[in-house]
Amino acid sequence: MTAGxxxxxxxxxxxxxxxxxxxxxxxxxxxxxxxxxxSRAVLDSTSLWTLLCGSEWRPMQGKFxxxxxxxxxxxxxxxxxxLALPVSLLTALFLTEYARPVVRKCVFPLxxxxxxxxxxxxxxxxxxxxxxxxxxxxxxxxxxxxxxxTVLAAGIVLGVMVVPLLVSLFIEVFSTIxxxxxxxxxxxxxxRWQTAWKVVCRKTLPGIMAxxxxxxxxxxGETIAVLMVCGCVIGIPRGVLEPCYPIPALIANNYGEMxxxxxxxxxxxxxxxxxxxxxxxxxLASRIVLNRIGCDNS
Amino acid sequence: MKVSRLKRIRETLxxxxxxxxxxxxxxxxxxxxxxxxSKGMKAxxxxxxxxLPGGGFYIGKEGGFLNAIVGSLYIVGASTLLGLxxxxxxxxxxxxxxxxxxxxxxxxxxxxxxxxxxxSIVYGAFGFTVMVYxxxxxxxxxxxxxxxxxxxxxxxxxxxxxxxxxxxDxxxxxxxxxxxRWETLKVVxxxxxxxxxxxxxxxxxxxxxxAASVMFTAGYTDSIPTSLSQPAATLPLAVFFxxxxxxxEVVDRAYAAALVLTVTVLLISIVGRFITxxxxxxxx
Numbered sequence: 355m356t357a358g359x360x361x362x363x364x365x366x367x368x369x370x371x372x373x374x375x376x377x378x379x380x381x382x383x384x385x386x387x388x389x390x391x392x393s394r395a396v397l398d399s400t401s402l403w404t405l406l407c408g409s410e411w412r413p414m415q416g417k418f419x420x421x422x423x424x425x426x427x428x429x430x431x432x433x434x435x436x437l438a439l440p441v442s443l444l445t446a447l448f449l450t451e452y453a454r455p456v457v458r459k460c461v462f463p464l465x466x467x468x469x470x471x472x473x474x475x476x477x478x479x480x481x482x483x484x485x486x487x488x489x490x491x492x493x494x495x496x497x498x499x500x501x502x503x504t505v506l507a508a509g510i511v512l513g514v515m516v517v518p519l520l521v522s523l524f525i526e527v528f529s530t531i532x533x534x535x536x537x538x539x540x541x542x543x544x545x546r547w548q549t550a551w552k553v554v555c556r557k558t559l560p561g562i563m564a565x566x567x568x569x570x571x572x573x574x575g576e577t578i579a580v581l582m583v584c585g586c587v588i589g590i591p592r593g594v595l596e597p598c599y600p601i602p603a604l605i606a607n608n609y610g611e612m613x614x615x616x617x618x619x620x621x622x623x624x625x626x627x628x629x630x631x632x633x634x635x636x637x638l639a640s641r642i643v644l645n646r647i648g649c650d651n652s
Numbered sequence: 653m654k655v656s657r658l659k660r661i662r663e664t665l666x667x668x669x670x671x672x673x674x675x676x677x678x679x680x681x682x683x684x685x686x687x688x689x690s691k692g693m694k695a696x697x698x699x700x701x702x703x704l705p706g707g708g709f710y711i712g713k714e715g716g717f718l719n720a721i722v723g724s725l726y727i728v729g730a731s732t733l734l735g736l737x738x739x740x741x742x743x744x745x746x747x748x749x750x751x752x753x754x755x756x757x758x759x760x761x762x763x764x765x766x767x768x769x770x771x772s773i774v775y776g777a778f779g780f781t782v783m784v785y786x787x788x789x790x791x792x793x794x795x796x797x798x799x800x801x802x803x804x805x806x807x808x809x810x811x812x813x814x815x816x817x818x819x820x821d822x823x824x825x826x827x828x829x830x831x832x833r834w835e836t837l838k839v840v841x842x843x844x845x846x847x848x849x850x851x852x853x854x855x856x857x858x859x860x861x862x863a864a865s866v867m868f869t870a871g872y873t874d875s876i877p878t879s880l881s882q883p884a885a886t887l888p889l890a891v892f893f894x895x896x897x898x899x900x901e902v903v904d905r906a907y908a909a910a911l912v913l914t915v916t917v918l919l920i921s922i923v924g925r926f927i928t929x930x931x932x933x934x935x936x
Contacts (some may be wrong), residue, residue: 364832371745375756378742378804379763385770385778392781441673448670461674463925468681470854470917472861474888478895478910479684482691514680521677545659547666568769575771577864578892602773602864609780609868626777630770637769641762 386630393624395617405624411588413608418621420628425590426505426598430580431573433509433594438516439566443555445517446524451536451550469518477582480511485583488595497595503585506594511579520569523644527561528554530648564643571636575629577602601625685914692911695904701912705874717909722876723884726792727866728859731799735855738800739807740848744840747815748823748833761812768805775802776865783869793880795870802865803855810854814847815840846927853924857917863888887913 396405400418408419449458489502531554539549555562585597586607605622703716742760750757779798788794818840826836841848863886871883872893887909894906 360832360835364834367741367834367837368745368749371741371749374738375742375745375760378738378767378808379760381801382763382766385774388778388781389774441676444670444673445677448674452667452670463921464678464681466925467918467921468677468684470857470861470921471684472863472888472913472917474861474863474891475688475910475914475917476684478691478891478906479687481895482687483683514684517677517680545663547663548659551666571769572771575773577771577773578888582892582895602771605773605777606864606867609777623777623781626774630774633769633771633774634766637766638762641765645762 382634386627386634389623389627389630393620393627395620396624399617405621409590413615413618413621416617418617418624420601420625422588422590423599423601423604423625426584427574427600427602429505429591429594429598430508430512430584430600431570433505434512434516434573435566435570437509437513438520438569441513442517442520442524443562446521446528447550447554449521450525450528451546451554465518465521468514469522473515473576473579474582476511476515477579480507480579480583484510493595500595501585501597503583503597504595505584505591505598508580508584508598508600509594511583512573512576515576515579516569516573519572520565523565523568524562527558527565527644527647530561531557558647560643561647564640564647567636567640568644571633571640574636575602575633577606581606601629605629688907688910688914691907692914695908696911697908700905700908704876717885717887717890717905719874719876720885720887720890720909721912723792723795723870723873724860724887726877726884727795727799727870727886728856730796731803731859732852732856734796734800735803735807736848736852739804739811739851740841742808743811743815744837746812747818748836748840764805764808764812768809772802772862772865776868779865780868789881790869790871790883791881792870792877792884795866795884795886796880798865798869799859799862802862803859806855806858807851810851811844811847814844814850818843849927850924853920853927857920860916861888861913863892 396418399416400408405418405420406424407421408417409421410417410419411422449461453461484507485502487502488504488507489500492506493500493502493504535553535557536549539553540546544552580600581603584600584603586599586603587597588599589597591598605625608618608622697716699714700716701721702718703714704718705715746757746760775798779794779801783789783791783794822839822843823836826839827833831839866886867889870886870889872885872889873883874885877884890909891906891913894902894909897903897906
């Protein structure tokens with residue numbers, strides 16, 4: 355092979371790879387554009403304000419108010435993060451600040467498994483364990499009757515799903531703290547907990563917040579597991595023991611039948627666009643923060 | 653001294669809480685696995701694995717979910733191969749062709765991070781729109797394309813992580829011998845092979861378990877697809893659809909399918925561990 359040939363090959367490969375990378379990057383824009391084009395029909399017929407704040411959902415009459423679904427998404431996501439955050443934070447602190455390497459070696463594979471289980475499996479677990487527990491044990495203490503398919507069930511299932519992600523992000527964030535900082539704190543007579551809480555956590559606060567935002571964006575889009583336990587009743591939930599209907603569940607449930615009505619399809623695409631936009635913003639913000647504080651592999 | 657006693661109490665309390673949350677996390681893991689195994693083992697039989705749904709399957713007559721197993725295998729196999737073909741060059745480009753601190757590399761990594769975070773239902777919706785645009789119906793091809801899109805970010809991120817710690821000296825050595833960057837690919841691929849394997853396993857795990865994206869793009873069917881344009885059943889959807897059935901025999905099949913899915917994911921996890929510990933030893 356002549357030298358010119360080899361260099362040519364290298365150039366061609368360079369061009370090809372550059373093109374592939376750019377296509378990958380552009381995919382974000384393409385998805386956004388595609389969803390926007392599809393949702394234009396409903397945006398033309400109804401104002402953005404009515405779409406987001408209206409609570410009337412009558413696809414047959416062309417009335418699309420997303421408030422019940424937005425409220426459902428918000429309830430479920432916030433509840434799951436509220437449940438998962440303390441547990442994950444303590445677990446991550448334990449693993450980085452207290453546990454011996456042996457313990458870590460045993461725990462990490464288990465966390466991996468927890469992260470790898472498909473969401474439909476969590477859904478089955480939710481239906482078999484969480485829902486009956488709520489309807490038989492917990493709900494009778496507060497309300498007369500509950501099927502168990504509630505915000506709380508969705509929050510618990512989603513919380514369990516988010517824990518491995520949060521723990522691994524936190525561990526990554528905590529490992530950016532130099533050892534000297536911990537040693538300085540311990541040398542001043544602080545206990546391990548004081549060091550963990552007042553030095554490690556305080557120093558990594560931006561990272562902790564960014565990780566939480568990332569976990570929120572993951573929880574927002576979770577579909578099947580939530581769909582299986584949320585109850586899917588349209589209405590704004592007034593408490594954790596009421597059913598709800600988050601946006602991903604709405605899209606998943608109505609996909610098949612929507613094709614007959616262009617406006618309905620457009621409304622569902624608008625829901626997907628909304629989800630995409632929120633996740634995009636959350637992801638960008640938290641990734642930029644995480645990159646800046648130096649844990650770029652998380 | 654009072655202060656030091658308070659300190660000690662707090663220390664113990666904190667430690668106790670940490671142990672509790674650790675135990676809670678693993679209690680939940682055990683609960684999930686136990687639920688799936690105890691329900692699934694009871695329902696499991698060879699018929700489930702080796703038979704197609706028979707007539708009257710959905711009212712509790714005989715049959716299995718071979719259609720879902722084969723459908724999942726087709727989709728996962730094809731999309732993992734496609735994903736590999738697309739992402740190896742991208743990772744290589746980011747790490748070898750571009751200089752450290754390159755603006756494009758930063759933007760590209762950020763974009764793939766974002767794509768990684770995009771919910772699978774959005775991929776499903778987007779994929780479905782594109783399919784409708786091209787006049788495709790729910791089919792094996794649609795499922796493969798959407799799952800490929802879904803796992804490319806995972807591939808790229810995982811391999812990128814493995815490649816980023818790649819010793820610069822080896823590249824320099826290869827260049828010094830007169831190799832072009834393209835030819836250096838061989839050296840890099842050999843070095844990051846365990847990383848590629850781990851990435852592939854991770855993607856397989858994600859691809860096999862994702863239901864929301866294939867729901868509309870691959871559809872569901874009782875037979876094994878014989879061409880790319882036919883719909884294909886998948887395991888997660890088999891679980892999802894059959895679990896909501898009022899007939900106990902059908903629900904049992906959902907449990908059995910869930911067991912198959914869980915065992916697959918567990919095996920993948922174990923093999924992945926094995927590869928990383930075994931093959932990372934003799935890396936330079």
